[in-house]
Amino acid sequence: MCVALLTYADLSARLNISREAARSLARRRRLPRSRSDDGKALVSVDFSELRYMPRPRIDRQADHIAAAMAKIEAFRIEAFKAEVARLEAVATGYRADFERERERADRLAVELLQAAAETMAANAWVARLEDEVAALRTGRRAGGAIAGQAARRLGHLAAAIVDADRAACR
Incomplete structure (x- = not known):
């Protein structure tokens, strides 16, 4: 049984909590308190009996802000995903148009080559007929x-x- 007389600041340092939390803990546990010569409060603490695990600090306002920011980010991400999907659909449509026009241009090029060949053959016939x-x-x-x-x-x-x-x- 190791009893120590500590100020709230010393208790908070040992338990890794704030000074106000140490004061609140002393009140809740009804630990014996007294005054030191300099006027500071001293708390008698038996660390073998004190089993204290501090709760993680939660800043409620920061939590609400973080939750709101997370919702906004999730909304933005979903909006960006929807925009990407829309742009991919538009790009697919443009790609299909491009492929269709390329096939049409290839067909027209073949027809043009055939027409040029027929024109050359017709010119040869015309030259032969003119000779005749x-x-x-x-x-x-x-x-x-x-x-x-x-x-x-x-x-x-x-x-x-x-x-x-x-x-x-x-």
């Missing part, structure tokens, strides 16, 4: 009659025109 027409014109006689060779060329020309027309219709 020029040969027929130079092969005419003064009387206006067309010789046998010119008639064959005219027949080839007509066949070439029909072939070109059939190819263009496909």
Whole structure:
């Protein structure tokens, strides 16, 4: 049984609590008190009997503020998550539009290449036909009659025109 006479400040230092909490503890436990020569209160404490575990300090106002801030942060986080989800949906829509337009551009490029190839083929046919027409014109006689060779060329020309027309219709 080790009894010590301590001031409230000494008791608070030993128990790791505030000075007011030490004073309140002495009152609650009805520990014997007396006055020292300098006028300070002394408390008789038997530490073998005193089993005291201080409660964690809770600043109630700070708790309310912290809880409110936590709610605000949770709300902000949810709002940001919703905004991210909305932007991802918009980006997905834009991505689909981009893919569709890219496929359309690829198809148009292929059609353009085909049209260019057909144009080159048609120009070749035109050049050949112009050569045939020029040969027929130079092969005419003064009387206006067309010789046998010119008639064959005219027949080839007509066949070439029909072939070109059939190819263009496909």
